[in-house]
Amino acid sequence: MIDDDGSSGRAAPAPAFSEPPSADPERSPTRLRALLAHSEWRVRKAAAQRVASHLGEPEIVEMLVEALLAADDVGLRNAAIEAFSLASERDAPRVAAALVGALEHAAPAACKFIAAALVGGGEHGVAALLGLARDADAMTATAAVEALAELARRGLRSDRIRETLEQAVGHAEPLVRLAALEGLEAMSVAVPSSHLRDALNDPLTRSAALAVLAHGRDVDGLALMFRFLQRGGELRHAAAALLRRARAARANADEIPVWTGALGRLDDDAVEALAAALREGAPEDARALARLALDAGALRLLPAIAELGARVELDPETRAALFELGPRALEPLEAVVHERSLDAPEVARWALEAAIEIASVFGSQDARSRLEHLAVEFQPTVGDVVLPSEPQLPHDSLDPAALRDHLTDEDPERRRAALDLAASVDDVDAFEVVVLACTDEDEAVRVAALRAIRRVRAPERVGQGIAVGLAALDDAAGAVRTEAMQTLSSLDPSLDRVPVQTLVRSLADPDLRVVLATLRALGSAAATVRADDELAGALERLLWRADPAIAREALFPLDTHAVASDESRVIEALGHPHWSVRLRAAELLARTTSLSRRARAAVEARRACEEHDLVRDALASFPSGGAP
Amino acid sequence: MSFSLEVPRMRRDEFRLLRDLVNERSGMHFDDDSIYVVERRLRERARAVGAPDFSAYYHYLRFHPRGAEELEEAIDALVTNETYFFREEYQLRAFRDDVLPRLHEQAARANRRRIVVWSAGCSTGEEVYTLAILLLESGLFDGWDVRVFGNDISRRVLAIARRGVYPPHSFRAMPAQYERYFERAPKGRRVIDPVRRLCQFGHFNLLERERSSILGRVDAIFCRNVLIYFDLASRKKVIESFYERLLPGGYLMLGHSESLLNVSTSFELAHLSTEMVYRRPAASASLLPPRVSRQEGGP
Numbered sequence: 001m002i003d004d005d006g007s008s009g010r011a012a013p014a015p016a017f018s019e020p021p022s023a024d025p026e027r028s029p030t031r032l033r034a035l036l037a038h039s040e041w042r043v044r045k046a047a048a049q050r051v052a053s054h055l056g057e058p059e060i061v062e063m064l065v066e067a068l069l070a071a072d073d074v075g076l077r078n079a080a081i082e083a084f085s086l087a088s089e090r091d092a093p094r095v096a097a098a099l100v101g102a103l104e105h106a107a108p109a110a111c112k113f114i115a116a117a118l119v120g121g122g123e124h125g126v127a128a129l130l131g132l133a134r135d136a137d138a139m140t141a142t143a144a145v146e147a148l149a150e151l152a153r154r155g156l157r158s159d160r161i162r163e164t165l166e167q168a169v170g171h172a173e174p175l176v177r178l179a180a181l182e183g184l185e186a187m188s189v190a191v192p193s194s195h196l197r198d199a200l201n202d203p204l205t206r207s208a209a210l211a212v213l214a215h216g217r218d219v220d221g222l223a224l225m226f227r228f229l230q231r232g233g234e235l236r237h238a239a240a241a242l243l244r245r246a247r248a249a250r251a252n253a254d255e256i257p258v259w260t261g262a263l264g265r266l267d268d269d270a271v272e273a274l275a276a277a278l279r280e281g282a283p284e285d286a287r288a289l290a291r292l293a294l295d296a297g298a299l300r301l302l303p304a305i306a307e308l309g310a311r312v313e314l315d316p317e318t319r320a321a322l323f324e325l326g327p328r329a330l331e332p333l334e335a336v337v338h339e340r341s342l343d344a345p346e347v348a349r350w351a352l353e354a355a356i357e358i359a360s361v362f363g364s365q366d367a368r369s370r371l372e373h374l375a376v377e378f379q380p381t382v383g384d385v386v387l388p389s390e391p392q393l394p395h396d397s398l399d400p401a402a403l404r405d406h407l408t409d410e411d412p413e414r415r416r417a418a419l420d421l422a423a424s425v426d427d428v429d430a431f432e433v434v435v436l437a438c439t440d441e442d443e444a445v446r447v448a449a450l451r452a453i454r455r456v457r458a459p460e461r462v463g464q465g466i467a468v469g470l471a472a473l474d475d476a477a478g479a480v481r482t483e484a485m486q487t488l489s490s491l492d493p494s495l496d497r498v499p500v501q502t503l504v505r506s507l508a509d510p511d512l513r514v515v516l517a518t519l520r521a522l523g524s525a526a527a528t529v530r531a532d533d534e535l536a537g538a539l540e541r542l543l544w545r546a547d548p549a550i551a552r553e554a555l556f557p558l559d560t561h562a563v564a565s566d567e568s569r570v571i572e573a574l575g576h577p578h579w580s581v582r583l584r585a586a587e588l589l590a591r592t593t594s595l596s597r598r599a600r601a602a603v604e605a606r607r608a609c610e611e612h613d614l615v616r617d618a619l620a621s622f623p624s625g626g627a628p
Numbered sequence: 629m630s631f632s633l634e635v636p637r638m639r640r641d642e643f644r645l646l647r648d649l650v651n652e653r654s655g656m657h658f659d660d661d662s663i664y665v666v667e668r669r670l671r672e673r674a675r676a677v678g679a680p681d682f683s684a685y686y687h688y689l690r691f692h693p694r695g696a697e698e699l700e701e702a703i704d705a706l707v708t709n710e711t712y713f714f715r716e717e718y719q720l721r722a723f724r725d726d727v728l729p730r731l732h733e734q735a736a737r738a739n740r741r742r743i744v745v746w747s748a749g750c751s752t753g754e755e756v757y758t759l760a761i762l763l764l765e766s767g768l769f770d771g772w773d774v775r776v777f778g779n780d781i782s783r784r785v786l787a788i789a790r791r792g793v794y795p796p797h798s799f800r801a802m803p804a805q806y807e808r809y810f811e812r813a814p815k816g817r818r819v820i821d822p823v824r825r826l827c828q829f830g831h832f833n834l835l836e837r838e839r840s841s842i843l844g845r846v847d848a849i850f851c852r853n854v855l856i857y858f859d860l861a862s863r864k865k866v867i868e869s870f871y872e873r874l875l876p877g878g879y880l881m882l883g884h885s886e887s888l889l890n891v892s893t894s895f896e897l898a899h900l901s902t903e904m905v906y907r908r909p910a911a912s913a914s915l916l917p918p919r920v921s922r923q924e925g926g927p
């Protein structure tokens with residue numbers, strides 16, 4: 001019931017519309033108009049809703065158009081716009097026709113109101129809105145773009161709307177740009193990151209542009225998102241956008257190296273922002289991001305992943321990725337137990353159970369005992385924890401005999417699954433069947449076999465595992481060669497037993513995943529490995545010939561153990577044609593505690609000619625010493 | 629590529645290109661007289677990929693993204709994979725009666741309760757299962773770690789081998805006493821689990837030395853009617869890798885029409901009661917028959 005206490009104090013102007021003599025007084029255009037013009041906003045709002053249900057009546061529509069064009073009454077006009085915007089699908093054609101008709105004789109200043117109201121016309125008003133979006137008057141264009149964005153939010157999709165919004169991203173008027181970005185985000189359109197550069201550089205539109213990047217497909221866009229995450233300024237928005245993008249990541253192999261590289265290098269603020277995103281985001285997105293983080297070995301996100309695990313069921317792949325972290329995950333998980341046992345006991349319990357499960361397979365007896373004592377100590381707060389007497393895996397896939405049985409199965413999926421589930425391969429029988437599985441005709445089985453070999457602990461098996469890994473580097477399948485390199489890095493982190501020639505050949509592999517795995521292995525190994533001239537030459541070639549994502553990975557942190565060729569390469573990378581490589585070089589130099597004279601000179605020289613905003617920012621952060 | 633139902637006859641230059649490509653990738657060799665066989669066997673493959681002629685097919689194998697995969701299919705089509713259970717039974721009898729006891733003795737002397745036999749070029753797997761049955765039947769290796777490994781270059785035949793189900797013609801030479809190692813299955817007869825459990829299969833070319841090194845050391849190698857497809861240089865490489873894979877005193881069993889003549893080798897001939905086979909010399913010669921080596925121009 002709409003109340004009218006008559007206290008508006010305003011004389012309602014004489015209506016110009018016609019009024020059927022037999023109309024219900026409460027529904028008469030005059031009456032409704034009066035309510036739309038009420039001084040109390042709640043009355044106007046309620047009136048708008050009532051009017052919207054009568055848009056099938058021509059006289060009501062006529063009245064609203066007149067109210068829309070009423071020059072002096074802002075409240076009435078806005079109420080009319082709202083009423084139009086609430087039009088049903090059935091009334092949309094009539095509304096659109098009326099508004100488009102009004103456009104023909106409306107004063108230029110009124111076009112923006114009509115544009116705003118055309119939301120109610122649905123798809124029937126799109127043609128008019130597309131025209132208005134190009135209007136010379138900025139406010140009209142803004143209103144039209146906002147209306148298109150609203151239609152996109154309501155589910156209307158069309159290439160013409162998308163094109164218009166994409167064009168509007170470059171509009172001179174910032175509010176138009178903002179509205180266009182919001183519309184594109186609502187349409188979940190993949191906009192090339194190059195189109196969004198200016199929007200990202202503008203603080204007004206940055207957060208909206210980041211949201212659009214969440215739907216992107218180009219690797220540069222992803223790198224930009226991480227850039228904002230790491231540089232601050234829009235941490236929360238960047239993290240939220242990355243969360244939404246995570247789910248699509250697995251489908252785009254080019255993106256994985258960027259995810260893995262960036263997630264493995266997070267600073268405190270970035271960790272906090274991503275943790276918040278994991279907490280607040282949709283479960284499916286959060287799971288996807290958790291999986292990426294675990295694959296990247298981002299241990300600093302484990303506390304947030306523990307929270308996620310306590311809140312939603314992790315999918316088997318994500319659990320397996322956690323498991324694959326092995327002993328590295330134990331300390332962070334234990335820390336979660338200590339820190340969250342009081343305020344979030346369910347999180348502490350989840351972390352403790354995960355740690356015990358991992359320790360029971362990968363950890364020493366001491367580690368397992370320590371965790372079991374922790375379970376007893378924290379029992380009053382976290383409750384009872386499941387203590388497995390053996391690894392919590394399907395029992396018939398654990399012992400060597402069962403493993404061997406499964407590996408004779410004709411179904412490659414079963415063979416692969418058996419290898420994935422083989423908890424320990426130190427037993428000589430288990431090890432041998434796993435080794436032979438490295439010659440399986442199915443690629444996924446060979447990958448799983450190499451992954452299983454990584455779980456070897458007995459020293460006498462490690463040497464054999466390395467021999468198998470070296471042989472597998474000749475495999476025809478890139479995925480297997482990639483896994484082989486990862487296995488070698490895991491069993492021989494210092495790469496002492498991997499011939500330099502092998503590393504050089506892997507750096508020239510046609511499959512970029514192999515190259516990336518080799519670079520990661522070199523990054524984990526002692527810097528002295530990279531001092532070899534031939535290897536340094538191969539890294540140099542990668543810097544200048546490879547995909548920018550690979551070139552970035554060929555630059556290693558310049559810590560105190562860095563070799564001369566590492567620094568030379570980073571300095572040279574300041575002159576790389578691709579901005580993201582220059583940016584990585586600048587970041588690495590910025591983190592160096594003391595720059596050499598040559599490095600400082602290179603930074604200065606680059607600063608004088610750098611054109612890319614993000615790189616300029618990074619270079620500007622250099623004080624005279626080094627780290628910002 | 630235009631599609632034609634009929635692929636023209638293979639020209640000599642096309643034959644040479646295809647032959648050299650197959651040789652380069654697999655070591656297999658076809659002499660000049662094989663052109664008609666090669667043409668017949670590859671015609672269907674050429675049709676399958678839509679090649680208008682054999683030149684286009686060659687180009688496909690060389691440069692198409694699926695070329696490597698198709699080359700495997702081509703090699704599969706060229707190789708006669710015919711095999712069956714207990715093929716060349718006289719040789720298997722000698723293996724069972726003479727070789728296995730010797731291997732048992734050698735292993736026991738070395739305190740090793742393990743025996744590994746490799747069927748090199750195992751095709752559809754009948755030989756692998758045959759060897760596993762013989763090992764079980766011998767009664768010598770109860771409680772031992774027994775493994776039989778089979779490899780082939782063809783994924784198709786390995787899939788059949790893993791399935792372990794065979795049609796009647798695979799059993800045409802099998803003595804009745806071994807029937808109990810098979811059970812009825814919808815499309816033939818299936819190898820029973822205790823035998824299957826001993827067997828593992830892998831996919832690689834015998835020329836891939838690094839890959840075969842994954843096997844470790846084995847007690848015996850069966851490579852029957854496989855080397856005939858290789859040219860001399862490839863045969864030599866394969867034999868050398870067999871030598872590396874065998875434990876000292878280990879045996880190499882070739883097909884009845886094959887020998888190591890014309891191949892320089894460190895293998896010695898071992899005289900069994902009914903057969904002569906090759907063997908890698910053992911560390912100690914005390915229980916071995918006199919060494920007879922045949923080397924062409926060797927030391």
